[in-house]
Amino acid sequence: MNVHEYQAKEVLARFGVPVPPGEVAETPEQAREIAEKLGGKVVVKAQVHAGGRGKAGGVKLADGPAEAEEKARQILGMTLVSPQTGPQGKLVRKVYVTKAVDIEHEYYLSVLVDRANACLTIMASAEGGVEIEKVAAESPEKIVRLAVSPVAGFSPYLGRRIGFSLGLSPDQVKQFTKLLSGIVRCFLETDASLVEINPMIRTPEGEVVALDAKISFDDNALFRHPDIAEMRDIHEEDPLEVEAGEAGLNYIRLDGTVGCMVNGAGLAMATMDIIDQHGARPANFLDVGGGASKESVTAAFRILLRDPDVKAILVNIFGGIVRCDRVAEGIIAAAKDVEIGVPLVVRLQGTNHEEARKMLEESGLPLIVAEELDEAARKVVEAAKGGAR
Numbered sequence: 273m274n275v276h277e278y279q280a281k282e283v284l285a286r287f288g289v290p291v292p293p294g295e296v297a298e299t300p301e302q303a304r305e306i307a308e309k310l311g312g313k314v315v316v317k318a319q320v321h322a323g324g325r326g327k328a329g330g331v332k333l334a335d336g337p338a339e340a341e342e343k344a345r346q347i348l349g350m351t352l353v354s355p356q357t358g359p360q361g362k363l364v365r366k367v368y369v370t371k372a373v374d375i376e377h378e379y380y381l382s383v384l385v386d387r388a389n390a391c392l393t394i395m396a397s398a399e400g401g402v403e404i405e406k407v408a409a410e411s412p413e414k415i416v417r418l419a420v421s422p423v424a425g426f427s428p429y430l431g432r433r434i435g436f437s438l439g440l441s442p443d444q445v446k447q448f449t450k451l452l453s454g455i456v457r458c459f460l461e462t463d464a465s466l467v468e469i470n471p472m473i474r475t476p477e478g479e480v481v482a483l484d485a486k487i488s489f490d491d492n493a494l495f496r497h498p499d500i501a502e503m504r505d506i507h508e509e510d511p512l513e514v515e516a517g518e519a520g521l522n523y524i525r526l527d528g529t530v531g532c533m534v535n536g537a538g539l540a541m542a543t544m545d546i547i548d549q550h551g552a553r554p555a556n557f558l559d560v561g562g563g564a565s566k567e568s569v570t571a572a573f574r575i576l577l578r579d580p581d582v583k584a585i586l587v588n589i590f591g592g593i594v595r596c597d598r599v600a601e602g603i604i605a606a607a608k609d610v611e612i613g614v615p616l617v618v619r620l621q622g623t624n625h626e627e628a629r630k631m632l633e634e635s636g637l638p639l640i641v642a643e644e645l646d647e648a649a650r651k652v653v654e655a656a657k658g659g660a661r
């Protein structure tokens with residue numbers, strides 16, 4: 273789960289990470305009040321779950337309360353389009369009004385899970401700031417990476433090594449080490465999967481501050497953090513993923529054209545791979561679970577069909593505990609409830625698959641039955657390419 277910048281900063285501040293003061297506003301008038309409280313120059317920042325807001329016009333400097341109100345009026349309600357939002361952009365419903373800070377230098381800093389090495393990795397760069405993607409692509413040697421040992425945890429030498437390599441002075445390295453230790457502690461204690469500070473900045477007075485913050489939390493650990501779970505903003509999430517979550521389906525939307533309905537995560541991954549091999553891209557990952565009941569199959573069809581990019585659907589179910597005839601029953605019943613307006617390829621294998629096949633053939637539904645996975649993938653890719661919706 274991702275959260276907004278203002279929420280990420282609130283969490284980081286609990287761990288002693290220095291962030292400029294600020295508050296969130298939903299109306300221009302509230303933005304004005306916050307600016308009055310803060311005093312001096314402020315920055316009004318669009319709160320959406322995407323970066324690149326600065327370049328997209330979602331971060332604006334204001335001289336005082338009146339200007340903060342005006343800038344908030346411009347930003348609230350705008351559809352912010354940045355490389356991270358996709359072309360459809362994101363509607364801005366909240367702004368963060370925060371003290372303007374003088375910047376002498378911008379740095380990139382992040383902590384993430386390094387799965388290959390089974391540890392946390394710290395990444396930092398003295399170059400980057402908003403151009404970090406370019407640095408990563410063109411001069412990756414300018415990014416310092418350091419592993420945090422899962423046994424020893426954070427130790428101050430990590431801060432010193434990275435701090436000095438960023439060119440910070442001894443006093444700033446001390447501040448940086450404290451900031452970094454706060455971030456690592458925050459990461460571990462909140463079950464985060466990513467903390468990204470871009471930019472971390474140095475002020476002309478030599479202070480080191482987190483000016484932007486992004487945190488992703490591990491969904492599977494949210495039950496341990498009810499205060500963080502409450503930060504969920506469903507406006508920022510894919511509505512289809514929210515609906516799927518409510519129906520108990522494991523669904524992740526992707527950018528292809530072949531809708532997939534599969535039982536079991538491993539088979540779902542293999543199905544996506546084989547679709548790719550046959551020259552099309554999966555529109556989603558969808559694991560209907562071991563049960564694959566009529567209800568879950570119907571809910572799955574509904575969700576798949578609401579994605580306008582889906583040009584054909586592949587149902588690939590292995591009947592182990594669940595019997596194929598029950599799944600076929602589910603598909604036939606679901607097809608009566610939901611109008612499936614795209615080609616549908618069905619492959620059922622395992623317990624009672626012959627009965628299932630007969631039921632599907634006799635149902636009169638315009639579906640394409642496949643026996644083998646390879647054949648199923650070929651047929652669905654053909655159908656997706658030919659089938660305009």
Ligand code: ADP
Pocket residue numbers: 292315317322323324325326327331370371372373374375378401402470471483484485
């Ligand atoms: P995004 O990453 O979405 O573009 P940032 O929070 O990183 O948004 O802001 C973009 C840029 O705006 C920063 O790199 C920084 O130069 C400037 N900025 C952001 N917050 C402040 C602030 N409080 N004071 C001064 N400048 C700021």
Ligand code: MG
Pocket residue numbers: 323324470471484
């Ligand atoms: Mg940023």
